[in-house]
Amino acid sequence: MVITFLSDFGLQDDFVGTCHGVIKRIAPEAEIIDITHGIPPQHVLQGALVLCNTLPYMPEGVHLAVVDPGVGGQRRPLALRTGEGRLLVGPDNGLLVPAAEKNGGIEAAHELANPEYALDTVSRTFHGRDLFSPAAAHLARGVALEELGPPVDPQALVRVDVPKAEVGQNRIRATVLYVDRFGNTQLNLTRADLDQAQVLPGVRVELELALERYYAVAARTFADARPGEVILYEDAYRNISIAINGGSAAELFGVAPGQEVRIHLRTP
Amino acid sequence: MVITFLSDFGLQDDFVGTCHGVIKRIAPEAEIIDITHGIPPQHVLQGALVLCNTLPYMPEGVHLAVVDPGVGGQRRPLALRTGEGRLLVGPDNGLLVPAAEKNGGIEAAHELANPEYALDTVSRTFHGRDLFSPAAAHLARGVALEELGPPVDPQALVRVDVPKAEVGQNRIRATVLYVDRFGNTQLNLTRADLDQAQVLPGVRVELELALERYYAVAARTFADARPGEVILYEDAYRNISIAINGGSAAELFGVAPGQEVRIHLRTP
Amino acid sequence: MVITFLSDFGLQDDFVGTCHGVIKRIAPEAEIIDITHGIPPQHVLQGALVLCNTLPYMPEGVHLAVVDPGVGGQRRPLALRTGEGRLLVGPDNGLLVPAAEKNGGIEAAHELANPEYALDTVSRTFHGRDLFSPAAAHLARGVALEELGPPVDPQALVRVDVPKAEVGQNRIRATVLYVDRFGNTQLNLTRADLDQAQVLPGVRVELELALERYYAVAARTFADARPGEVILYEDAYRNISIAINGGSAAELFGVAPGQEVRIHLRTP
Numbered sequence: 118m119v120i121t122f123l124s125d126f127g128l129q130d131d132f133v134g135t136c137h138g139v140i141k142r143i144a145p146e147a148e149i150i151d152i153t154h155g156i157p158p159q160h161v162l163q164g165a166l167v168l169c170n171t172l173p174y175m176p177e178g179v180h181l182a183v184v185d186p187g188v189g190g191q192r193r194p195l196a197l198r199t200g201e202g203r204l205l206v207g208p209d210n211g212l213l214v215p216a217a218e219k220n221g222g223i224e225a226a227h228e229l230a231n232p233e234y235a236l237d238t239v240s241r242t243f244h245g246r247d248l249f250s251p252a253a254a255h256l257a258r259g260v261a262l263e264e265l266g267p268p269v270d271p272q273a274l275v276r277v278d279v280p281k282a283e284v285g286q287n288r289i290r291a292t293v294l295y296v297d298r299f300g301n302t303q304l305n306l307t308r309a310d311l312d313q314a315q316v317l318p319g320v321r322v323e324l325e326l327a328l329e330r331y332y333a334v335a336a337r338t339f340a341d342a343r344p345g346e347v348i349l350y351e352d353a354y355r356n357i358s359i360a361i362n363g364g365s366a367a368e369l370f371g372v373a374p375g376q377e378v379r380i381h382l383r384t385p
Numbered sequence: 386m387v388i389t390f391l392s393d394f395g396l397q398d399d400f401v402g403t404c405h406g407v408i409k410r411i412a413p414e415a416e417i418i419d420i421t422h423g424i425p426p427q428h429v430l431q432g433a434l435v436l437c438n439t440l441p442y443m444p445e446g447v448h449l450a451v452v453d454p455g456v457g458g459q460r461r462p463l464a465l466r467t468g469e470g471r472l473l474v475g476p477d478n479g480l481l482v483p484a485a486e487k488n489g490g491i492e493a494a495h496e497l498a499n500p501e502y503a504l505d506t507v508s509r510t511f512h513g514r515d516l517f518s519p520a521a522a523h524l525a526r527g528v529a530l531e532e533l534g535p536p537v538d539p540q541a542l543v544r545v546d547v548p549k550a551e552v553g554q555n556r557i558r559a560t561v562l563y564v565d566r567f568g569n570t571q572l573n574l575t576r577a578d579l580d581q582a583q584v585l586p587g588v589r590v591e592l593e594l595a596l597e598r599y600y601a602v603a604a605r606t607f608a609d610a611r612p613g614e615v616i617l618y619e620d621a622y623r624n625i626s627i628a629i630n631g632g633s634a635a636e637l638f639g640v641a642p643g644q645e646v647r648i649h650l651r652t653p
Numbered sequence: 654m655v656i657t658f659l660s661d662f663g664l665q666d667d668f669v670g671t672c673h674g675v676i677k678r679i680a681p682e683a684e685i686i687d688i689t690h691g692i693p694p695q696h697v698l699q700g701a702l703v704l705c706n707t708l709p710y711m712p713e714g715v716h717l718a719v720v721d722p723g724v725g726g727q728r729r730p731l732a733l734r735t736g737e738g739r740l741l742v743g744p745d746n747g748l749l750v751p752a753a754e755k756n757g758g759i760e761a762a763h764e765l766a767n768p769e770y771a772l773d774t775v776s777r778t779f780h781g782r783d784l785f786s787p788a789a790a791h792l793a794r795g796v797a798l799e800e801l802g803p804p805v806d807p808q809a810l811v812r813v814d815v816p817k818a819e820v821g822q823n824r825i826r827a828t829v830l831y832v833d834r835f836g837n838t839q840l841n842l843t844r845a846d847l848d849q850a851q852v853l854p855g856v857r858v859e860l861e862l863a864l865e866r867y868y869a870v871a872a873r874t875f876a877d878a879r880p881g882e883v884i885l886y887e888d889a890y891r892n893i894s895i896a897i898n899g900g901s902a903a904e905l906f907g908v909a910p911g912q913e914v915r916i917h918l919r920t921p
Contacts, residue, residue: 119677121670127566128396128664129423131439134389137418138443141387145444150673155665158567159631171667174782175674176681186631190608241606243621246442298663299694338777340726353779363695363722395834396664397691399707402657405686406711409655413712426835427899454899458876509874511889514710 118257119178120149123168124245125156126183132243136181136250139236143254150175159186161210163374165277166294169215170354172203180216181253182207189241194229194248195274196256196265204262206253208244209269211277223271230266284310289380293372294356300365302372306357311335311349314382322349324359325379326370333359349380386525387446388415391436392513393424394451400511404449404518407504411522418443427454429478431642433545434562437483438622440471448484449521450475457509462497462516463542464524464533472530474521476512477537479545491539498534552578557648561640562624568633570640574625579603579617582650590617592627593647594638601627617648654793655714656685659704660781661692662719668779672717672786675772679790686711695722697746699910701813702830705751706890708739716752717789718743725777730765730784731810732792732801740798742789744780745805747813759807766802820846825916829908830892836901838908842893847871847885850918858885860895861915862906869895885916 120140126132133154140147152171156164164184172180185192185208193209200221205213206229217223229235229248234255239247252265280292282305289310295303316322316335324331324347333347342348342362347369352358359366359378372378388408394400401422408415420439424432432452440448453460453476461477468489473481474497485491497503497516502523507515520533548560550573557578563571584590584603592599592615601615610616610630615637620626627634627646640646656676662668669690676683688707692700700720708716721728721744729745736757741749742765753759765771765784770791775783788801816828818841825846831839852858852871860867860883869883878884878898883905888894895902895914908914 121674123667123670127423128421130565131391131421131435132566134391134418134420135439135442138389138420138439141416141418142442142444148677150670150677152670152674153664153667155663158633167667171671171674174671174678176678187608189606240621242618246621297666297668338725340723350778353776353782365694395691396689398833399659399689399703400834402659402686402688403707403710406657406688406707409684409686410710410712455876457874508889510886514889 118144118147119176120144120147120181120253120257121152121175121178122149122154122181123152123156123164123171124154124183125158125160125164126154126245128154132245135246139246139250140254143251144257147254147257156184157374159184160374161186161212162277162279163295165212165215166279168212169219172216172220177201177203179204179206179253179256181249182212183245183249184208184212185210185244188244192275193269194244194252195226195269196229196252196262197226197271198224198262200224204256206249206256209275211275214274214276215279223274225262226269226271226274227262228266228269231264234260234265280305282306282310284314287382289314289382291378291380293374293376293378295374296367296372300361300367300369301352302359302366302370303352303356304358304378307355308351308357311357316349316380316382323381325381326372326376329370330381331370339363386412386415387418387444388412388449388521388525389418389420389443389446390422390449391420391424391432392422392451393426393428393432394422394513396422400513403514407514407518408522411519412525415522415525424452425642427452428642429454429480430545430547431563433480433483434547436480437487440484440488445469445471447472447474447521447524449517450480451513451517452476452480453478453512456512460543461537462512462520463494463537464497464520464530465494465539466492466530468492472524474517474524477543479543482542482544483547491542493530494537494539494542495530496534496537499532502528502533548573550574550578552582555650557582557650559646559648561642561644561646563642564635564640568629568635568637569620570627570634570638571620571624572626572646575623576619576625579625584617584648584650591649593649594640594644597638599638607631654680654683655712656680656683656717656789656793657688657711657714658685658717659688659692659700659707660690660719661694661696661700662690662781664690668781671782675782675786676790679787680793683790683793692720693910695720696910697722697748698813698815699831701748701751702815704748705755708752708756713737713739715740715742715789715792717785718748719781719785720748721746721780724780728811729805730780730788731762731805732765732788732798733762733807734760734798736760740792742785742792745811747811750810750812751815759810761798762805762807762810763798764802764805767800770796770801816841818842818846820850823918825850825918827914827916829910829912829914831910832903832908836897836903837888838895838902838906839888839892840894840914843891844887844893847893852885852916852918859917861917862908862912865906866917867906875899
């Protein structure tokens, strides 16, 4: 059985390795795929988006996700089953919901309340190790979701608020969702939004970020643009992103997730 | 058989991947758990503390650790067996000793001297690849510890010096042991030390770091404090740590491992 | 079957984890060894050198490598077989060639053109996920190289240009190839070059970098030098490197890959 694992733990400390150890002590046969541990610390929305984007590429199994600023407080620890039969484990802070809803919907949700499926001592600050990893490992061994604790109404789960873009006649107001290692800057837009605004490949627009304006061209891929040209393209997860052919858009623009980007249309 | 692996190699270069390759060529069945490779370069004490904290969460097996500023010099390469039957492999510079002593004590130690269990060519600068990984892999395949080389008196092993706190009537003098990704700042204090000083949850103290003073409150977890409040809490490895609810204590204070922290008690 | 994986994807994003997921969906039995994902973004030469250095330490299997600035453009996606029977998968931009030539030569090369061995939808910007990982996974399951697409003449493959050093009577002109986490600075020189210039262990030289000059001594290992002394030594991959005993040469000199280093001989 595969357990995928996504978190904001980073790889500098032992957090990820310790969770691997805990899982392997309980479920020696389980195989762990680390989706990423580079979610910015405590950014639940980014964790939720990355989990949602990547889940379809993962083998079906148990999907552990921990971005948990509310650890030790009132937020519920959860496990849920999607319509596709995937099992997701993590905090009830919205992290799991977009991925579950995109992959068959939430069929059942249970609170992690049964101490049999946690470590003997549960710390107040590292539920990834003491609660979530053991639950994931026990699920991977075949323990039924229902054994982990009482059911929770899927409607009652905490949701994250994904910012919505405004697509107007002359202007699109979008928000930066994510910036990757290459500086590619993902917006909360899809190709349908650009199609609606008639921004087809080859069309030029103006980007406005932090009071600065830049020309950009809609393109299918980096190779369609000249070196140094700013492009708008549909990225590999089907979001519209901003890139610079051969450079880092994020560095040029100094953007960060959450920032507004205006796209001015009908540029002469 | 599980081999755990901790080092200061980082993940930017190929050092960790190359050691994995070497292990898998010798012991294809071995499973490797990377505890962390983010120990600051050549910081033996930090490596020793992290290994000691995490070993109880790891499956029993072979535990490879390489933080090795003395590579190529006089320091001995070692393998040892703990009272619990764990096998530890690494340099004789103190890295392995705290973990071994906390997990059953050192039952036997052997110098890695048998060239049959090293690569054919041993470089002078990468014993992780040429000496320690092969030894760990051969142990995982069932080679006896005694085969690796002559015994070493456990009393003769190099020890690291873990700084000790001073707990006084009005003041505690502690040292920062570790700073994690979230900025949580671990001290060389345990709850017993705070109990002795009557710093129970809810009690306020003053922290003095680098000539600055800050109020802090003893708390059970982040969620017990108001946002932005500085807390003293028992962390997941049972050390007392400093944190800021919703922020980075390390960033606010500008602290680094080795720095002194004074805790002034009986704050009105 | 082992699949090794090298890229410039970094570990902050999900790129590596997503490729692991894709591989495991196709070839659940395959075991993945991550050589490194820390190649600087789009630096094909550095990727090629690291793959070439590390391949001999890897179990024989499928060797996936992705540093791919030309993704989505005209560059061919490739798989090739070496004289040793290793299978290499990656873009035709020179990344695979030095490793293949050093490990038995290129016996056969095929373009990845058969859509049966790619994902159903191939994006224009993430061939690592959609094209290269599936091809590697199918090869690991036993699909014949010839099935992946039409043969390509090995002579027609793109080559990378590895800079050559000039070894003169009084001076060596070398280039920095690589800088590692410890600040050790690898040059395009071998011990044979130093031998030819009579720079044997113990001999002193002057290094000239970016208009500054520094004394250095040829040494066998860090431990042969005094703390703080700059040394020239044969590193673990048999390149000549510059290091500082107990410090970071790269930090002191401010060097980066591609920079010229002059070594002045016959220093009095």
